Amino acid sequence: MIYSRKVVFLQRFLNIIRMTYLQFREQWHKVGCFNVYQVRSVAPHFDRGNLTRWVKKGYLVRLRQDWYAFADLLGEAEFSRYVAQKIYVPSYISLHTALAYFGIIPEAVSQITCVTSNRTTHYENAFGEYTYHSVKSSMFFGYEPIVMPQGYSYLLALPEKALLDLLYLYPQYDTEAALLNLRLDDWWMQDELDVNRLREFSGKAANVALQKRTELLLKTYRND
Template sequence: MDFVTFQRAFQESGVIELHEVQKEFPDFHARRLSDWQAKNYIQKIINRFYRWTDQPLTEQLAFYTANRIYRDSYISLWSALSYYGLIPEGVYQTYSVSTHKTKSFSTPIGEWVYKHIKPTLFFGYRIERWNNKPLLIAEPEKALLDTIYLNTQWHNTTDIDALRINWAILAEIAQPNIIREYAEFYCNQRITELAHYLIQRMSDD
């Protein structure tokens, strides 16, 4: 196969997956990808996943890539909190939660970290669009609860205050009843108590 044919078929793909290429072109030889890497047409992310080298490395592309390279995951934790403007710090890794095992990938274009959650907690995400492609990211309420849940060393309100949450933004984009409802699914007294504190601070501020 020549590169022009390949490019026409996948030019709208933010992430190129070898499985999809071989599905579209059953006689495709993976060695062609090595040739095109050498010519700087494409760049390898991890095994079986590639990107166009001339595509800007945006936050949306990082999020979409995170969704693609580790299935059954959605953006959450520090990445989602930063995306919504709820914490002041910039986040240089892309954090997700997944029903699969905890895993991380260090690649030439970034680092992706996945934290395991139980299948019963795989909810509370929204589907946004990036270049007409679905991008899964936690709702603000769920991003906060996922973060508290997975940081098991957090036990009191001082730990929550250390997050330096922008309470004004949280009150604007989140709903107390959603926090309360979602917290019940964790079946965890620590989560329930800290969720109550979130709700209290939202009303105080």
């Protein structure tokens, strides 16, 4: 009886180690991207060498150290933004990426720009180029979840917070000429911008210089 139990245990152990890609995909594809520690929390004896082999075969994409995603998701719209939220936390998408998302700036943005209360860092992988700008913990607010059709979600700055983050991280925008060089959409700034929310966020930041730049932005782009 004891012997048979050992055999069953050994067989289960070997099955975990020899997990096929199809078995792994069935369990983890709904997650989209994942790290080694998440996998081992479910399967403690999982052979991480499987991940290296599956990357070489083109089944998986390595995102950064210990982080992976399924290669068939490369063509999924917005999935690169979901990746941004997973590989470096806490963070939310803001600045130029968010401003382009809302149509506030005319330029297409090649990299995904994020804000973090962690240190500033940068990553590149098959899904895109990611830059994370560090802010004080007191500035880490003003975002909401965006749910994708596939069920994945990511955090995106509200448009007013994306503007405030820009003024906070780029203090050189302290003259009307510099602000006009941003080429913010005049219609959006006049008709869509929530001035009260922008001022509320600026006050919450408790930064006098930032509040001055915020008021200058309003003076530059609005008629009221």
